[in-house]
Amino acid sequence: MADRAEGAVATMDERGAPPPKLALRDLVKTRRSTAGETVTAVDHVTLDVFQGEFVCLLGPSGCGKTTILNILAGLDAPTSGQALLDGRPIAGPGPDRAVLFQEPALFPWLSVVGNVEFALKHVGVPQDERRDRAMGWLENVHLTNFANAQPHELSAGMRQRTALARALACDPDVLLGDEPFGALDAQARELLQNEVQRVWVESEGRKTFVFVTHNVREAALLADRVLVMTAAPGKLLEEQRIYAPRPRQLDDALVSRVVSEIHEILMLEVSKGGGS
Amino acid sequence: MADDPVPKPSTQERLADLTDDERLVLAKVADIVQKIKYGTVVLVIQDGKVVQIEMAEKFRLR
Numbered sequence: 001m002a003d004r005a006e007g008a009v010a011t012m013d014e015r016g017a018p019p020p021k022l023a024l025r026d027l028v029k030t031r032r033s034t035a036g037e038t039v040t041a042v043d044h045v046t047l048d049v050f051q052g053e054f055v056c057l058l059g060p061s062g063c064g065k066t067t068i069l070n071i072l073a074g075l076d077a078p079t080s081g082q083a084l085l086d087g088r089p090i091a092g093p094g095p096d097r098a099v100l101f102q103e104p105a106l107f108p109w110l111s112v113v114g115n116v117e118f119a120l121k122h123v124g125v126p127q128d129e130r131r132d133r134a135m136g137w138l139e140n141v142h143l144t145n146f147a148n149a150q151p152h153e154l155s156a157g158m159r160q161r162t163a164l165a166r167a168l169a170c171d172p173d174v175l176l177g178d179e180p181f182g183a184l185d186a187q188a189r190e191l192l193q194n195e196v197q198r199v200w201v202e203s204e205g206r207k208t209f210v211f212v213t214h215n216v217r218e219a220a221l222l223a224d225r226v227l228v229m230t231a232a233p234g235k236l237l238e239e240q241r242i243y244a245p246r247p248r249q250l251d252d253a254l255v256s257r258v259v260s261e262i263h264e265i266l267m268l269e270v271s272k273g274g275g276s
Numbered sequence: 277m278a279d280d281p282v283p284k285p286s287t288q289e290r291l292a293d294l295t296d297d298e299r300l301v302l303a304k305v306a307d308i309v310q311k312i313k314y315g316t317v318v319l320v321i322q323d324g325k326v327v328q329i330e331m332a333e334k335f336r337l338r
Contacts, residue, residue, distance in 0.1 A: 236337040244330040
């Protein structure tokens with residue numbers, strides 16, 4: 001992944017292959033602290049994510065993984081370097097990239113199906129098609145019986161499933177997740193992880209998923225590629241490429257082995273950086 | 277006193293006796309070993325047969 005020329009911007013590479021779906025080129029992000037000091041959040045990160053890949057970014061607290069995700073989503077801009085989508089600089093958010101946050105961010109005054117329909121309206125789906133499409137996705141996440149419920153009537157897991165249905169109903173090329181299952185109980189998290197695996201498999205290589213997590217088991221379960229970051233300032237430290245069929249289980253021998261390897265290197269980083 | 281144990285076949289003899297299925301598995305594992313520098317290979321065995329070969333490859337990025 002590091003053998004592409006840094007800073008290269010092209011819509012086709014030298015072999016005529018399409019560019020990576022998402023790319024970071026020597027990306028740096030700095031912030032000004034309240035004390036007026038410049039703090040580096042992301043430190044010269046270069047990364048390619050190809051269409052159809054499922055990538056998880058893992059790292060100690062404050063390592064810049066959420067910053068990277070926000071930049072890919074177009075919610076934040078690089079200080080220097082480039083963030084590219086299909087070979088073109090990312091100028092802002094777009095319907096081609098859906099984002100799942102830790103909090104589902106549903107509209108509390110709309111019903112479950114209303115929330116999904118609202119997203120469909122924004123991507124230009126005609127009114128007479130919205131209900132069927134929304135209900136189709138609610139069926140996918142097992143929420144058909146709660147379509148007319150208000151968000152406050154749902155459990156945390158059901159709210160996040162609604163957010164997943166809303167994100168996927170718009171048929172985005174890219175799904176970005178910022179600790180999307182972090183606030184869920186163990187059972188709800190497992191259900192959502194299975195849903196996400198299934199949706200990704202069924203997309204047959206069309207959809208690209210990039211998730212940020214601090215849960216090593218979740219990363220090894222879901223991803224083709226787990227990228228481990230250093231403590232702040234965030235750089236890429238190690239990559240694990242996992243070739244195992246899906247759906248995977250947490251107690252699969254390979255998943256367990258990868259978890260223990262990543263855990264070891266991550267603990268080392270956490271102890272260096274004083275993070276948690 | 278027990279009789280002398282039957283001598284174990286040498287590696288060469290064992291290799292010569294492998295079935296086609298066993299050779300195929302070994303060839304696939306050898307391919308993986310040639311391709312990756314650091315990593316893990318897991319053979320999933322059911323009813324005495326290798327039904328799946330899984331792999332994880334590790335890269336140091338700095």
